[in-house]
Amino acid sequence: MKNQNQEHQLKRTMISEVSKQMSTQVMLCGWVHRIRKLKYVTFVILRDRTGLIQCVLEPDIEVGLNLNPETVVSVTGRVVEGKNTFGNYEIVVSSIEVLNTSEALLPIKVNAETLDIQLDTLLEHRVLGLRHPKELAIFKIQSRIAQYFAAFLNGEGFMEIHTPKLVKEGAEGGANVFKLDYFGETAFLAQSPQFYKQMTVIAGFERVYEVGSVFRAETHSTSRHLNEYVSLDFEMAFIKDEYELMALETRLLRYIIEALEIGEKEELERLGVVLPIVPTHIPHMKLSEAIKILKMHYGKTERDGDLDPEGEKLICEYVLKETGSEFLFLTHYPQRKRPMYTMPCGTDETHSFDLLFRGLEITTGGCRIHRYEALIANMKIKGLNPDTYASYLESFKYGAPPHGGLAIGLERFTAQLLGFSNVRRTSLFPRDGQRLVP
Amino acid sequence: MKNQNQEHQLKRTMISEVSKQMSTQVMLCGWVHRIRKLKYVTFVILRDRTGLIQCVLEPDIEVGLNLNPETVVSVTGRVVEGKNTFGNYEIVVSSIEVLNTSEALLPIKVNAETLDIQLDTLLEHRVLGLRHPKELAIFKIQSRIAQYFAAFLNGEGFMEIHTPKLVKEGAEGGANVFKLDYFGETAFLAQSPQFYKQMTVIAGFERVYEVGSVFRAETHSTSRHLNEYVSLDFEMAFIKDEYELMALETRLLRYIIEALEIGEKEELERLGVVLPIVPTHIPHMKLSEAIKILKMHYGKTERDGDLDPEGEKLICEYVLKETGSEFLFLTHYPQRKRPMYTMPCGTDETHSFDLLFRGLEITTGGCRIHRYEALIANMKIKGLNPDTYASYLESFKYGAPPHGGLAIGLERFTAQLLGFSNVRRTSLFPRDGQRLVP
Numbered sequence: 001m002k003n004q005n006q007e008h009q010l011k012r013t014m015i016s017e018v019s020k021q022m023s024t025q026v027m028l029c030g031w032v033h034r035i036r037k038l039k040y041v042t043f044v045i046l047r048d049r050t051g052l053i054q055c056v057l058e059p060d061i062e063v064g065l066n067l068n069p070e071t072v073v074s075v076t077g078r079v080v081e082g083k084n085t086f087g088n089y090e091i092v093v094s095s096i097e098v099l100n101t102s103e104a105l106l107p108i109k110v111n112a113e114t115l116d117i118q119l120d121t122l123l124e125h126r127v128l129g130l131r132h133p134k135e136l137a138i139f140k141i142q143s144r145i146a147q148y149f150a151a152f153l154n155g156e157g158f159m160e161i162h163t164p165k166l167v168k169e170g171a172e173g174g175a176n177v178f179k180l181d182y183f184g185e186t187a188f189l190a191q192s193p194q195f196y197k198q199m200t201v202i203a204g205f206e207r208v209y210e211v212g213s214v215f216r217a218e219t220h221s222t223s224r225h226l227n228e229y230v231s232l233d234f235e236m237a238f239i240k241d242e243y244e245l246m247a248l249e250t251r252l253l254r255y256i257i258e259a260l261e262i263g264e265k266e267e268l269e270r271l272g273v274v275l276p277i278v279p280t281h282i283p284h285m286k287l288s289e290a291i292k293i294l295k296m297h298y299g300k301t302e303r304d305g306d307l308d309p310e311g312e313k314l315i316c317e318y319v320l321k322e323t324g325s326e327f328l329f330l331t332h333y334p335q336r337k338r339p340m341y342t343m344p345c346g347t348d349e350t351h352s353f354d355l356l357f358r359g360l361e362i363t364t365g366g367c368r369i370h371r372y373e374a375l376i377a378n379m380k381i382k383g384l385n386p387d388t389y390a391s392y393l394e395s396f397k398y399g400a401p402p403h404g405g406l407a408i409g410l411e412r413f414t415a416q417l418l419g420f421s422n423v424r425r426t427s428l429f430p431r432d433g434q435r436l437v438p
Numbered sequence: 439m440k441n442q443n444q445e446h447q448l449k450r451t452m453i454s455e456v457s458k459q460m461s462t463q464v465m466l467c468g469w470v471h472r473i474r475k476l477k478y479v480t481f482v483i484l485r486d487r488t489g490l491i492q493c494v495l496e497p498d499i500e501v502g503l504n505l506n507p508e509t510v511v512s513v514t515g516r517v518v519e520g521k522n523t524f525g526n527y528e529i530v531v532s533s534i535e536v537l538n539t540s541e542a543l544l545p546i547k548v549n550a551e552t553l554d555i556q557l558d559t560l561l562e563h564r565v566l567g568l569r570h571p572k573e574l575a576i577f578k579i580q581s582r583i584a585q586y587f588a589a590f591l592n593g594e595g596f597m598e599i600h601t602p603k604l605v606k607e608g609a610e611g612g613a614n615v616f617k618l619d620y621f622g623e624t625a626f627l628a629q630s631p632q633f634y635k636q637m638t639v640i641a642g643f644e645r646v647y648e649v650g651s652v653f654r655a656e657t658h659s660t661s662r663h664l665n666e667y668v669s670l671d672f673e674m675a676f677i678k679d680e681y682e683l684m685a686l687e688t689r690l691l692r693y694i695i696e697a698l699e700i701g702e703k704e705e706l707e708r709l710g711v712v713l714p715i716v717p718t719h720i721p722h723m724k725l726s727e728a729i730k731i732l733k734m735h736y737g738k739t740e741r742d743g744d745l746d747p748e749g750e751k752l753i754c755e756y757v758l759k760e761t762g763s764e765f766l767f768l769t770h771y772p773q774r775k776r777p778m779y780t781m782p783c784g785t786d787e788t789h790s791f792d793l794l795f796r797g798l799e800i801t802t803g804g805c806r807i808h809r810y811e812a813l814i815a816n817m818k819i820k821g822l823n824p825d826t827y828a829s830y831l832e833s834f835k836y837g838a839p840p841h842g843g844l845a846i847g848l849e850r851f852t853a854q855l856l857g858f859s860n861v862r863r864t865s866l867f868p869r870d871g872q873r874l875v876p
Contacts, residue, residue, distance in 0.1 A: 012676060014595075029675075029676045029839070031642065031837055031839075032837075047642070048642075048644065049595075049597075049642060049643060049644040049645070070836045070837040071837055072837040072838070072839045074676075099676075099839060099840055100808055100809060100837050100838055100839060100840070101837065102835070102836045102837035103835045103836060106836060125832070126637075126641075127637045127638075127640055127641045127832065127833040127836075128641075128832075128833075128836050130638070130641035130642065130643070131641055131642040136641075136642060136643065139597070139599070139643070140597060143597050143598045143599065146598065146600070147588075147592075147598060150585075154585075157452075157487075159487075159577070159578060159581050160581045160584065160585060161577070161581065161866060162584070162649075162651070162668045162848070162866065163866060163867060164651075164666055164866075164867045164869055165603065165651050165653075165666065166616075166627075166653065166665070166666050166869050166874065167874070167875075168874040168875050169875060169876075178604075178618055178619075178620070179618065179619075180616055180617065180618035180627075181616075181617070182616070182665075182874055183657070183871050185874055187874055189604075189618075189627075196866075196867060199564075199565045199867075199876065200565075200568070200866065202565055203564075203565045203566075203568035203569055203574075204469065204485070204486075204487055204568065204569040204574060205487060205568070205574065205577070206486065206487040207487070211600075212650070212651065213600070213602075213603050213650065213651065215603075215604065219621070227604070227620075228602055228603065228604050230600045237467075238450060238467045238512075238537075370538055371538060390875070391875040391876035392876070394563070394565065394566075394876070395565040395566075395876075397540070397541045398508045398540045398541060398544060398565075398566050399469055399470075399508040399509055399510045399538055399539070399540035400510070400538055401467070401469075401510045401537060401538060402537055402538070410600070428599060428600065428601060428602075428634075428638065429601060429602045429634060429637075431602055431604050433621050436604065436605070436606040436620055436623055436625055437605075437606050437607060437828070437829040438607075438637065438829035438830070438832070438833075
């Protein structure tokens with residue numbers, strides 16, 4: 001009994017660190033991933049956040065423990081060499097303690113090589129499904145994408161901001177906005193940090209970014225849309241044109257991809273993912289040119305002067321074939337397709353762009369109007385009442401610098417990068433018309 | 439004219455980098471901070487996000503430009519030595535271009551040494567007020583606090599998560615929750631990421647943290663409360679007790695303070711702030727002991743078995759006097775003062791704690807119930823219906839490890855650190871009963 005107490009005082013070793021503890025006693029914690037009982041020995045595959053390891057138990061050690069898959073245990077034993085499916089080491093167990101039980105019948109087979117289940121089932125039992133090493137890998141990678149986004153921009157003199165999600169003026173003119181009662185006033189959930197990132201730029205912060213939740217009350221359900229998602233936003237002052245933003249995003253993407261290749265090698269391999277090459281110069285063309293190409297080469301007529309999802313796929317196919325790039329900037333969106341704060345270019349177009357990646361838009365960006373009178377005039381053209389944007393507008397009275405920025409949808413970018421066709425796969429707890437739980 | 443064009447093609451130099459460009463032509467961008475016109479020369483103090491510099495103009499250069507404070511300009515000129523209030527360099531200007539005008543009458547005197555104005559005025563004209571170097575300094579520091587929080591936890595094997603703010607089960611039993619219509623269902627704005635950080639821990643992520651917005655529909659207006667704020671949350675599995683969490687928070691705070699001392703030296707000096715010393719071991723006592731001390735030494739009777747704001751101040755005074763520490767952990771909060779997920783300790787108390795800093799609670803944390811049946815039982819004790827927490831509860835069926843965590847209010851911590859008595863000073867765009875704009 002005394003001996004066992006001493007064992008319990010061992011500091012926990014992570015499975016990935018076992019190789020450094022050859023021949024010593026270690027204490028591991030985790031979940032029972034798999035159990036195989038033979039006549040004279042039981043093999044327990046233990047899982048923690050760093051990996052899997054085989055534990056070898058003499059039958060009497062587990063008597064009365066009622067081990068099921070997903071039982072939470074603490075295992076003490078000696079590290080020995082032992083080639084098996086999970087590595088070159090195993091644990092000869094001297095004691096095992098159950099920290100928490102698991103129901104015997106699992107709705108998802110966590111220890112399967114691959115989770116071959118319906119999306120609905122996966123999302124209904126999300127917490128259990130996330131235990132699968134391949135699911136965990138998705139979110140380890142996604143977590144790093146957001147962090148590399150921040151790290152790159154920190155290095156470029158940007159400052160991270162945290163702006164309010166409860167807003168009065170944030171509707172940007174669209175209808176797809178969630179409303180709520182805020183102490184007798186009508187508040188909206190911010191569709192983006194757009195106004196507030198502009199306001200902090202104008203406040204002299206000059207270069208800002210935010211990693212935060214945004215909310216879209218869109219009623220249509222597609223594989224590309226979520227009603228709440230994480231937006232990677234940046235905004236910067238003293239730019240000459242949108243090409244400066246596009247050049248910065250190109251460097252940003254190169255940075256993220258290179259950092260993932262080094263830091264998340266193991267997770268990428270687990271998912272069988274080969275990362276794209278981001279060209280030093282991502283090809284760009286006017287939206288109108290893309291529409292012409294679609295008509296000429298694919299006989300496709302775009303409605304409403306914009307690309308539909310099929311158009312986005314085809315133009316990416318075309319550019320991949322012509323240039324080898326999986327990325328494409330489309331520029332000069334027409335004024336009527338862009339919000340009121342977008343800087344016009346000539347009579348019909350704007351200083352704006354989208355970035356398409358593997359057939360899907362993952363970024364919208366552009367230069368913003370920085371002159372007070374021009375902004376009011378554009379609001380009126382859009383049929384908006386400047387009075388409803390009073391506090392946003394006030395910022396423009398006292399010296400707003402030329403500025404612009406962009407936003408990247410984190411879940412969309414992750415999905416495209418890892419090869420998932422539905423953005424729900426890369427949202428921890430997706431929100432859509434059917435899902436408000438878990 | 440040609441010469442001027444060439445000048446415009448100079449790459450922008452930041453004011454903080456001017457010292458490296460002695461005797462060369464540079465192009466600076468920023469805001470006119472101050473103007474002084476003498477007979478034969480005009481001095482313009484230029485401001486960008488990195489500092490202030492004196493620019494010397496011959497009178498004919500600014501003819502027709504109509505320079506006001508806060509006009510946005512691009513200035514080209516030669517760097518020369520020149521001792522003045524703003525440093526050891528100045529710019530002999532060869533050309534100046536107005537990028538945007540500013541109204542002549544400013545509601546806030548941005549170029550005053552200190553903004554001596556009412557809080558209401560400051561918040562009403564927030565964007566203009568933020569231009570003051572001392573205001574910018576607050577948010578530079580705050581931005582870093584959140585980043586150092588993340589950096590420390592990354593080093594401890596934590597993973598950053600992004601959880602939904604639109605929730606169905608997130609009410610935690612309190613009444614102070616914002617409601618909204620979500621496609622015909624009632625949704626809430628998450629009061630904290632509590633359920634979701636627990637669920638990702640249980641999903642095998644084990645150690646998670648989030649920097650995100652939380653929402654409290656509290657109607658009372660105090661200097662300590664905001665209706666929306668940024669919460670620094672972490673949660674971790676396989677802990678023995680709450681003292682492990684407290685030890686980790688102590689190391690976290692030491693890390694943040696040390697990193698600020700090195701990285702934000704200049705901003706701290708600008709605000710005249712001396713950072714606290716975080717003891718290697720922060721003193722701790724039971725809440726009940728604190729209540730006894732308040733009664734014995736201050737004749738103060740606490741109502742309802744908890745400290746009121748005055749009690750928090752007095753117990754911090756007492757501990758500072760006795761131990762020299764500005765931080766104090768209070769432990770063993772009674773069960774009826776803690777949410778249903780808090781791990782009980784004996785019959786009345788819980789495995790929980792608050793951290794007080796300079797008289798104010800900045801952290802609440804503790805161990806959570808990890809057994810399914812115990813959690814259901816505690817919900818019932820609290821008068822809650824387990825059916826309304828179905829998806830949260832499901833996680834506990836399949837092997838939830840022992841776990842716990844804590845949350846730090848970013849604005850509160852920043853305010854206490856920098857010596858502001860009102861948390862609105864450390865929120866970019868505070869949300870309270872009176873403020874939904876800007």
